[in-house]
Amino acid sequence: MSDARASSAPVVAAIVAIFAVRDGRLHVLLVHRSGPPEEDTWALPGGRWDGVETLEAAADRVLARETGVQDLYLEQLFTASGLDGAQPSVAVAYIALVEPSTVRLRQEEAWRPAWFPVDDLPLLAFKNNEVIDQAVRRVGAKLDYSNIAYGLLPEQFTLRDLQTTYEAILRKDLDRRNFRKRMISTGLIEPTGATRREGAHRPAALYRFASREPVVL
Amino acid sequence: MSDARASSAPVVAAIVAIFAVRDGRLHVLLVHRSGPPEEDTWALPGGRWDGVETLEAAADRVLARETGVQDLYLEQLFTASGLDGAQPSVAVAYIALVEPSTVRLRQEEAWRPAWFPVDDLPLLAFKNNEVIDQAVRRVGAKLDYSNIAYGLLPEQFTLRDLQTTYEAILRKDLDRRNFRKRMISTGLIEPTGATRREGAHRPAALYRFASREPVVL
DNA sequence: TCAAAAGTGTTCTATCTACACCCATGT
DNA sequence: ACATGGGTGTAGATAGAACACTTTTGA
Numbered sequence: 001m002s003d004a005r006a007s008s009a010p011v012v013a014a015i016v017a018i019f020a021v022r023d024g025r026l027h028v029l030l031v032h033r034s035g036p037p038e039e040d041t042w043a044l045p046g047g048r049w050d051g052v053e054t055l056e057a058a059a060d061r062v063l064a065r066e067t068g069v070q071d072l073y074l075e076q077l078f079t080a081s082g083l084d085g086a087q088p089s090v091a092v093a094y095i096a097l098v099e100p101s102t103v104r105l106r107q108e109e110a111w112r113p114a115w116f117p118v119d120d121l122p123l124l125a126f127k128n129n130e131v132i133d134q135a136v137r138r139v140g141a142k143l144d145y146s147n148i149a150y151g152l153l154p155e156q157f158t159l160r161d162l163q164t165t166y167e168a169i170l171r172k173d174l175d176r177r178n179f180r181k182r183m184i185s186t187g188l189i190e191p192t193g194a195t196r197r198e199g200a201h202r203p204a205a206l207y208r209f210a211s212r213e214p215v216v217l
Numbered sequence: 218m219s220d221a222r223a224s225s226a227p228v229v230a231a232i233v234a235i236f237a238v239r240d241g242r243l244h245v246l247l248v249h250r251s252g253p254p255e256e257d258t259w260a261l262p263g264g265r266w267d268g269v270e271t272l273e274a275a276a277d278r279v280l281a282r283e284t285g286v287q288d289l290y291l292e293q294l295f296t297a298s299g300l301d302g303a304q305p306s307v308a309v310a311y312i313a314l315v316e317p318s319t320v321r322l323r324q325e326e327a328w329r330p331a332w333f334p335v336d337d338l339p340l341l342a343f344k345n346n347e348v349i350d351q352a353v354r355r356v357g358a359k360l361d362y363s364n365i366a367y368g369l370l371p372e373q374f375t376l377r378d379l380q381t382t383y384e385a386i387l388r389k390d391l392d393r394r395n396f397r398k399r400m401i402s403t404g405l406i407e408p409t410g411a412t413r414r415e416g417a418h419r420p421a422a423l424y425r426f427a428s429r430e431p432v433v434l
Numbered sequence: 435t436c437a438a439a440a441g442t443g444t445t446c447t448a449t450c451t452a453c454a455c456c457c458a459t460g461t
Numbered sequence: 462a463c464a465t466g467g468g469t470g471t472a473g474a475t476a477g478a479a480c481a482c483t484t485t486t487g488a
Contacts, residue, residue, distance in 0.1 A: 180442085
């Protein structure tokens with residue numbers, strides 16, 4: 001059907017680890033593979049690169065397809081070859097950070113997407129467990145010296161919300177006072193002046209990120 | 218000559234930013250392009266990926282071809298698409314660190330390689346100036362919390378050698394006493410017991426890296 | 435008045451920075 | 462003896478970690 005060199009025309013795909021914090025736990029979006037290869041397993045969503053758009057555009061397209069959101073935090077992680085053992089393939093992995101309430105998951109039954117807590121994943125196709133591990137480590141490392149958490153939070157949020165997000169990613173408890181001091185002193189966030197009341201206790205001051213573009217300290 | 222879909226069979230290549238410290242300055246290895254595209258400019262050495270080997274093996278092959286050395290420090294930087302505007306292309310960029318005395322540059326006149334100081338580069342093909350910028354930043358960032366400098370130094374070295382290497386990459390002078398204290402306290406290096414005499418002054422103690430595999434603190 | 439989360443300061447410790455003099459050697 | 466780079470310690474500043482009580486609200 002195809003000549004011998006067909007095997008040297010590689011497939012280039014973007015795969016995206018889409019993260020969100022839900023109920024205080026970090027989740028990643030996976031799709032149920034409804035066809036070969038690796039049928040009937042879960043894996044990171046991906047899409048073939050068309051050779052025209054940039055790789056980042058391909059990743060953004062995957063994100064939009066699965067979640068309906070776009071133009072959020074998107075960062076390249078690394079590139080792996082041979083994840084699909086059956087043919088020459090290159091997968092360029094990206095990290096995306098989304099705020100759950102903005103997301104409308106794609107609804108089709110085939111290749112349906114679902115959130116999984118990152119610390120309780122099944123065995124995934126294409127060594128995607130390792131990809132997700134590295135992605136979580138990368139996000140955790142950048143939390144401390146950048147504003148990337150803006151991707152995971154709504155426009156306005158309380159310091160408690162922010163801390164819960166940090167704790168979900170770092171998987172450890174943080175001291176409330178020290179956290180507050182450090183966050184405010186970085187200048188990455190600023191008070192909006194508004195407060196939020198919910199429940200029988202003092203209302204919490206609301207904050208926003210000073211910038212919703214990536215900033216590195 | 219080829220059907221319309223030829224444009225969707227992308228070229229995947231590994232390109233390698235090979236660094237060495239020479240005369241106290243950080244240098245990068247470039248090759249003079251003796252054919253299209255971008256003929257007669259300088260660019261990072263690269264090689265097409267064959268679809269069978271891993272991408273890292275392709276990068277290692279480029280390194281070995283240009284320098285004769287192999288199995289040194291090699292780390293993936295990032296992947297860019299469309300660097301070659303003429304066709305669908307993906308370039309996976311790697312960083313390699315070598316010790317100049319171990320290197321024998323490829324001698325052919327065509328596509329000849331040469332060392333360039335990173336702070337005095339010509340305008341390179343395929344936006345390689347940006348690639349090198351990012352690579353230098355990455356190496357600088359990792360110096361402080363890893364042993365990657367082992368790639369740039371011989372088996373044994375003095376603390377002065379090590380400091381010179383750091384200063385070349387970070388482009389700033391470091392305090393000799395503080396540098397020594399920090400390096401020794403990390404445990405990444407250890408004294409060999411030997412000394413080196415050269416010139417009319419006290420001999421310098423020689424050190425080695427405790428591990429010549431990548432270690433992150 | 436009680437429960438529940440918000441908000442706030444100080445002390446201690448570890449780490450980083452700045453800085454100057456003596457040591458071993460070759461000429 | 463002198464010139465050259467190797468080797469060492471201390472004091473001050475800064476950043477991070479530990480820790481407990483008061484405030485505001487809804488029920």
